[in-house]
Amino acid sequence: MFSGKRPTDEMFGGDxxxxxxxxSALPEQVLDVADDLILHNGLRIGFPVAECLTKVLEVGLGCS
Incomplete structure (x- = not known):
């Protein structure tokens, strides 16, 4: 949901x-894997997008 990608996306394969x-993107490159719509909306309202995305994605990784 936050990356805009599906696990079946053709960019994924093998390992x-x-x-x-x-x-591999966390935390330094979190904005590189985020969906552009999230970035656009978050930057527009001045929300700390990178920090919040990092936290949410860390929870997602921990649960998967």
Missing amino acids: FTLRSSIR
Whole structure:
């Protein structure tokens, strides 16, 4: 939901999965894996997008 990608996206295959993509991006490159709509809306209202996305994605990884 936060990356805008599905686990079945053609960019994923073999050992490269949605989960591994997100895990390798945290925390420094979190904005690189985020859906553009989240970034656009968050930046518009001045919300700390990177910090919040990192926390949410860490919870998601911990639960998967």
